[in-house]
Amino acid sequence: MGLEIVVKDIMDAAQAEVTRLDREADAEASLILEDARQNAKKIIGERLAKAEDDIRKMRQQEISSANLEVKRTLLNARKELLEDVYTRAERSISAFSPEKNKELLKSLIENNEASGKRIYSNAASEEIVRKLTSLEYAGNINCLGGIVIENEDGTVRLDYTYDVILKSVSEQLLKQTSDILFG
DSSP states (O other): OHHHHHHHHHHHHHHHHHHHHHHHHHHHHHHHHHHHHHHHHHHHHHHHHHHHHHHHHHHHHHHHHHHHHHHHHHHHHHHHHHHHHHHHHHHHHHTOOHHHHHHHHHHHHHHHGGGOSEEEEOGGGHHHHHHHOOSEEEEEOOSSSEEEEEOTTSSOEEEEEHHHHHHHHHHHTHHHHHHHHHO
16 A cells, blocks of 8 residues: 555656646747737738838729829920911911012121121022122022121021021020920
């Protein structure tokens, strides 16, 4: 009987040790699981914050891209409108009455005749220019109207064609024209 008691005591002690180890293992497993849950929450939070930041950046890029496209479209529309205004001005110049054309040619010749030896004009204005100037008529040029005056050796050409005058005025007044048209 004494042996049975010793065996029982050993078994009870072993069982108590197993129970204690089970409790410690359960407690350690609970700590590990809780730590893993906390790490998972932290990782999920970080990834969620990064995803939100990425979405915010993508949205901002899309908005910037859309704004740039709107500006590009607006600039292209403005450019087309300015080109249309320029084309209309060319048509208007082409439609000058003979009296208006003669008046402008007379003014150009009187103000610049002393600067040259030869004069050019478009074919439509040749007769008028020949009558208004004492310079040698050197031929026809392709232009809306106006004159080109050249010195004796041809090294200096003063271009007073309506085309060049329109282009010069257009460039000088581009900002003002744009402000008038687009505010």
